Amino acid sequence: MKNIIITIDGPAASGKEKISQYISKKWKLKHLDSGILYRRLAFIFLNDRIEINKVSNIKKKLKEISSISYNKSQYLRTQEISRLASKIAVHNCVRLFINNLQYNFVKKNKKIKGFVIDGRDIGSVVFKKADLKLYIDVNPKIRAKRRYKQLIDSGEKSIYPKILKDIKLRDKKDKLRKNSPLVVPKDAHIINNNGSFNSTIKQINNLIKEI
Numbered sequence: 001m002k003n004i005i006i007t008i009d010g011p012a013a014s015g016k017e018k019i020s021q022y023i024s025k026k027w028k029l030k031h032l033d034s035g036i037l038y039r040r041l042a043f044i045f046l047n048d049r050i051e052i053n054k055v056s057n058i059k060k061k062l063k064e065i066s067s068i069s070y071n072k073s074q075y076l077r078t079q080e081i082s083r084l085a086s087k088i089a090v091h092n093c094v095r096l097f098i099n100n101l102q103y104n105f106v107k108k109n110k111k112i113k114g115f116v117i118d119g120r121d122i123g124s125v126v127f128k129k130a131d132l133k134l135y136i137d138v139n140p141k142i143r144a145k146r147r148y149k150q151l152i153d154s155g156e157k158s159i160y161p162k163i164l165k166d167i168k169l170r171d172k173k174d175k176l177r178k179n180s181p182l183v184v185p186k187d188a189h190i191i192n193n194n195g196s197f198n199s200t201i202k203q204i205n206n207l208i209k210e211i
């Protein structure tokens with residue numbers, strides 16, 4: 001039987017992760033957070049002091065990496081890594097590297113019921129033939145407020161106007177880049193996540209029931 005694939009795209013801090021984790025648990029689908037792969041790569045480049053302004057340095061380093069951890073760690077969520085992940089994500093070589101990791105992840109787990117995969121280009125580029133495509137839409141100010149609370153709760157120092165500025169900057173980078181920009185994928189359902197989590201989930205569960 002074919003695996004079900006649900007894609008969840010949307011801008012930074014739109015709640016994709018929380019929604020994906022909920023869907024994963026409720027519908028018994030494996031969750032893959034593609035943003036973590038970009039963050040993990042950003043961490044490697046930072047740690048190994050790779051000069052990322054030169055694409056040749058990035059390509060050279062990518063050839064040396066044989067595997068990447070999918071484990072989440074709080075450090076990967078810091079502003080420093082967020083900014084760096086957004087910077088490296090503009091490069092085609094980085095995107096191809098991460099897309100391949102995602103294809104292998106799905107291939108290796110053929111026996112399971114399906115996947116919920118979140119990111120910026122999952123429905124538009126990586127899994128164009130997904131069974132259900134969702135695009136999560138949230139006002140930038142609401143996103144900044146939620147991210148601010150998340151950072152404060154996790155013990156990081158944080159300033160709201162700076163978070164809002166950062167979110168707007170990342171939106172611009174994600175939407176205007178040449179390679180796989182953030183767009184509403186063809187056939188995607190736009191989910192408004194400005195309100196309560198329960199109302200968002202209700203809209204989504206109704207769509208999943210129809211698959």
Ligand code: DC
Pocket residue numbers: 012013034035036038039082085086089118119120121122170174
């Ligand atoms: O979803 P996130 O905030 O964890 O993603 C971190 C960065 O990775 C984000 O700024 C853009 C990039 N990204 C991407 O370009 N494409 C994806 N599918 C996922 C993330």
